[in-house]
Amino acid sequence: xxxxxxxxxxxxxxxxxxxxxxxxxxxxxxxxxxxxxxxxxxxxxxxxxxxxxxxxxxxxxxxxxxxxxxxxxxxxxxxxxxxxxxxxxxxxxxxxxxxxxxxxxxxxxxxxxxxxxxxxxxxxxxxxxxxxxxxxxxxxxxxxxxxxxxxxxxxxxxxxxxxxxxxxxxxxxxxxxxxxxxxxxxxxxxxxxxxxxxxxxxxxxxxxxxxxxxxxxxxxxxxxxxxxxxxxxxxxxxxxxxxxxxxxxxxxxxxxxxxxxxxxxxxxxxxxxxxxxxxxx
Amino acid sequence: xxxxxxxxxxxxxxxxxxxxxxxxxxxxxxxxxxxxxxxxxxxxxxxxxxxxxxxxxxxxxxxxxxxxxxxxxxxxxxxxxxxxxxxxxxxxxxxxxxxxxxxxxxxxxxxxxxxxxxxxxxxxxxxxxxxxxxxxxxxxxxxxxxxxxxxxxxxxxxxxxxxxxxxxxxxxxxxxxxxxxxxxxxxxxxxxxxxxxxxxxxxxxxxxxxxxxxxxxxxxxxxxxxxxxxxxxxxxxxxxxxxxxxxxxxxxxxxxxxxxxxxxxxxxxxxxxxxxxxxxxxxxxxxxxxxxxxxxxxxxxxxxxxxxxxxxxxxxxxxxxxxxxxxxxxxxxxxxxxxx
Numbered sequence: 227x228x229x230x231x232x233x234x235x236x237x238x239x240x241x242x243x244x245x246x247x248x249x250x251x252x253x254x255x256x257x258x259x260x261x262x263x264x265x266x267x268x269x270x271x272x273x274x275x276x277x278x279x280x281x282x283x284x285x286x287x288x289x290x291x292x293x294x295x296x297x298x299x300x301x302x303x304x305x306x307x308x309x310x311x312x313x314x315x316x317x318x319x320x321x322x323x324x325x326x327x328x329x330x331x332x333x334x335x336x337x338x339x340x341x342x343x344x345x346x347x348x349x350x351x352x353x354x355x356x357x358x359x360x361x362x363x364x365x366x367x368x369x370x371x372x373x374x375x376x377x378x379x380x381x382x383x384x385x386x387x388x389x390x391x392x393x394x395x396x397x398x399x400x401x402x403x404x405x406x407x408x409x410x411x412x413x414x415x416x417x418x419x420x421x422x423x424x425x426x427x428x429x430x431x432x433x434x435x436x437x438x439x440x441x442x443x444x445x446x447x448x449x450x451x452x453x454x455x456x457x458x459x460x461x462x463x464x465x466x467x468x469x470x471x472x473x474x475x476x477x478x479x480x481x482x483x484x485x486x487x488x489x490x491x492x493x494x495x496x497x498x499x500x501x502x503x504x505x506x507x
Numbered sequence: 508x509x510x511x512x513x514x515x516x517x518x519x520x521x522x523x524x525x526x527x528x529x530x531x532x533x534x535x536x537x538x539x540x541x542x543x544x545x546x547x548x549x550x551x552x553x554x555x556x557x558x559x560x561x562x563x564x565x566x567x568x569x570x571x572x573x574x575x576x577x578x579x580x581x582x583x584x585x586x587x588x589x590x591x592x593x594x595x596x597x598x599x600x601x602x603x604x605x606x607x608x609x610x611x612x613x614x615x616x617x618x619x620x621x622x623x624x625x626x627x628x629x630x631x632x633x634x635x636x637x638x639x640x641x642x643x644x645x646x647x648x649x650x651x652x653x654x655x656x657x658x659x660x661x662x663x664x665x666x667x668x669x670x671x672x673x674x675x676x677x678x679x680x681x682x683x684x685x686x687x688x689x690x691x692x693x694x695x696x697x698x699x700x701x702x703x704x705x706x707x708x709x710x711x712x713x714x715x716x717x718x719x720x721x722x723x724x725x726x727x728x729x730x731x732x733x734x735x736x737x738x739x740x741x742x743x744x745x746x747x748x749x750x751x752x753x754x755x756x757x758x759x760x761x762x763x764x765x766x767x768x769x770x771x772x773x774x775x776x777x778x779x780x781x782x783x784x785x786x787x788x789x790x791x792x793x794x795x796x797x798x799x800x801x802x803x804x805x806x807x808x809x810x811x812x813x814x815x816x817x818x819x820x821x822x823x824x825x826x827x828x829x830x831x832x833x834x835x836x837x838x839x840x841x842x843x844x845x846x847x
Contacts (some may be wrong), residue, residue, distance in 0.1 A: 235824065265726035266787060272519060283725055283728055286635075311731050313731075314728065314731035315731030316731065318729070320726065322725065328725070329722065330744075332744055333744075341732070345730055394730055395729075404729075
């Protein structure tokens with residue numbers, strides 16, 4: 227398998243009143259095609275900044291201080307936001323935490339998906355884009371897509387909205403999807419449904435997923451590999467089994483202990499559950 | 508729906524009634540002699556007897572409530588009385604001047620409306636860069652200059668020193684062609700537009716800035732949409748309802764500016780007329796002018812409210828829309844559960 231994303235010794239910092247704030251410090255990562263990498267750590271540890279710095283979505287003040295970012299073989303470390311437009315959507319895309327905020331309130335969700343379909347295909351007919359958007363909506367598990375196509379985001383439930391956001395993210399068949407806390411704003415049953423959806427999409431489309439979460443339990447069923455982040459650094463990474471069964475770093479162990487023990491114990495939700503997530507497909 | 512607009516109409520009429528009461532009594536409390544505007548200098552030579560007769564003829568001797576009742580009765584039938592100064596129907600006096608004000612105010616409004624939008628978008632596009640910062644500084648300075656002062660300054664420069672443009676009036680008597688009228692329009696128009704443009708550009712800029720920072724912009728960027736498409740198609744669309752409500756409120760604001768500028772430039776419009784009518788105790792004229800201005804203000808604020816409610820998909824008025832949304836959300840939730 228080739229790597230769709232390689233990060234070498236990446237550091238990102240923001241200027242602040244007290245000097246430079248280092249949000250990401252010397253992170254190295256690889257992501258193989260079709261792989262699911264979970265990026266786990268507490269709030270503010272730099273997970274989101276890492277993803278956004280790869281997609282060049284950070285505010286202009288943010289600086290990449292060192293390191294390299296490779297998309298396949300392409301060095302995109304110093305790409306401007308403008309240059310990045312060509313890759314966004316087609317190579318990388320992103321799913322956000324709050325699906326209500328992530329959708330434009332004054333456009334129907336269907337129109338927003340169709341717009342994403344046409345981003346890099348401006349000559350595509352509107353009817354064709356609409357047909358494709360409906361397909362996508364069905365693919366992400368939105369039933370009666372024809373009716374829902376015309377609804378505004380606030381007229382849908384949280385889970386449905388997140389499915390729309392995911393439909394937008396996969397509209398151009400990207401190689402890598404960054405899912406930035408995709409289930410944090412959703413309630414627990416919907417969380418499970420969305421994680422199942424990611425599992426199915428990986429299976430069907432072969433896209434690699436970087437799953438960002440502060441919750442070990444949420445990523446347990448899906449991740450091939452887990453990278454634990456703390457204060458801008460990756461303190462431990464390895465296969466999901468290794469992290470769950472034999473965490474070596476003190477921070478990882480603490481993070482594991484932070485999981486609620488009732489019902490869904492972390493030890494019981496690793497390894498075998500990875501297949502469990504996709505079993506009913 | 509009919510009840511909704513009926514209520515708004517009632518509100519409009521009620522406010523106008525209160526306004527007429529207020530203006531009527533305040534105007535009569537103000538010092539001055541209404542007879543002067545009707546009889547001119549002759550008033551000074553009148554005996555007490557003649558004076559009393561004159562007041563009787565203009566019906567100024569009855570108690571104020573009686574006078575108000577008489578005025579209201581006439582007004583409801585479309586008779587607003589005569590102007591003491593012009594000695595014709597006030598509607599006629601106003602009619603001939605209203606066109607001039609509409610030309611000045613209307614053109615100013617259109618220019619401010621379009622200019623503010625363009626300037627606001629331009630600033631957001633170049634956010635934080637030199638062009639944006641420069642426009643902000645110059646705009647703030649310009650909007651702080653009082654209109655009457657700016658008018659005088661422009662008259663000094665362009666009329667007195669350079670002699671390029673006329674300093675007063677709407678046209679040269681005896682000429683009145685299009686070119687002549689345009690020349691007379693330039694300076695007053697410039698003052699009104701400069702005085703208001705920045706305020707509204709700043710509104711557009713701030714509102715758009717909020718939109719540009721919204722999370723949906725990140726999602727759209729992340730799927731490769733270009734900056735121009737995001738800003739013009741999405742952010743602007745979301746900022747539009749509040750911009751339109753603001754611009755509905757801008758109508759009276761700009762109209763007020765027009766009045767001041769008209770007075771300075773002796774431009775024969777409603778502003779100059781209001782100023783004169785207040786100064787010469789021309790009660791009937793003053794009443795109608797205040798009512799017209801008041802009606803515009805009240806109507807525009809109601810319009811602002813309605814526009815905001817109609818255009819924002821999230822703010823459809825009343826519980827009706829909220830109920831629909833709740834039902835839709837519940838149905839969607841069911842669908843999700845059934846599927847998985």
